[in-house]
Amino acid sequence: MNTIILRTASNYLLPLLLLFSVFILLRGHYLPGGGFVGGLVAAIAFVLHAFANGLDNTRTLLRIHPGYFMPLGLALSFLSGLAPILRTGRPFMSGLWFDGPLPAIGLIGSPLFFDIGVYFVVIGASLTIIFTITENA
Amino acid sequence: MLYTLLYYAVLPMLMISVVLAFVRFAIGPRLSDRVIALDLLITIGIGVIAVYSIINEQPTFLDIAMILALIAFLSTVAFSYYLEKREKDDN
Numbered sequence: 001m002n003t004i005i006l007r008t009a010s011n012y013l014l015p016l017l018l019l020f021s022v023f024i025l026l027r028g029h030y031l032p033g034g035g036f037v038g039g040l041v042a043a044i045a046f047v048l049h050a051f052a053n054g055l056d057n058t059r060t061l062l063r064i065h066p067g068y069f070m071p072l073g074l075a076l077s078f079l080s081g082l083a084p085i086l087r088t089g090r091p092f093m094s095g096l097w098f099d100g101p102l103p104a105i106g107l108i109g110s111p112l113f114f115d116i117g118v119y120f121v122v123i124g125a126s127l128t129i130i131f132t133i134t135e136n137a
Numbered sequence: 138m139l140y141t142l143l144y145y146a147v148l149p150m151l152m153i154s155v156v157l158a159f160v161r162f163a164i165g166p167r168l169s170d171r172v173i174a175l176d177l178l179i180t181i182g183i184g185v186i187a188v189y190s191i192i193n194e195q196p197t198f199l200d201i202a203m204i205l206a207l208i209a210f211l212s213t214v215a216f217s218y219y220l221e222k223r224e225k226d227d228n
Binding site: 048 | 207
């Protein structure tokens, strides 16, 4: 689709939506948000860019195939689950928190890294599915 | 005062507009009419979420409305993309 309005809007929307997705990712755990919906918003940002600028331009913007995000995220989630076993000997996936809250981010711990892993898995899976559908349609 | 306005004026108006938009969605003679009606339905849903967040004093629900607006925008763009593509393929 070759409309200048959509292309200009998508160039401004992509960084804004990525920022919003990171905001949703960081707000999760106690309030609505978290890795899944944050990853969906980030995937929507790239899909919008693909509709406006063509699939090949979005592929070059991403540099790597979106499928590689999935093992990366899964490894990060798995390591965040292993961390409490290695540090304190508590069961797999029990929460491990830092002592004091960080400024502007809040209290971080192993659930945040689990959520970041979910974020990457969702980006990878949904972008792989949507790009494949768009290619074959 | 505000809650009276929301319950007795804003929500009924949204309800009536949902019904009208759904009628257009159901009978819409062409596919583009249905696409626009679907977009309008989701936009009314965003309005309902906004009213709900004011009534319950939960500002976090507004982010859900924002994500829904995003998905509605994307779906309209995708529908128009494939409509345009189909017309091109037919000719």
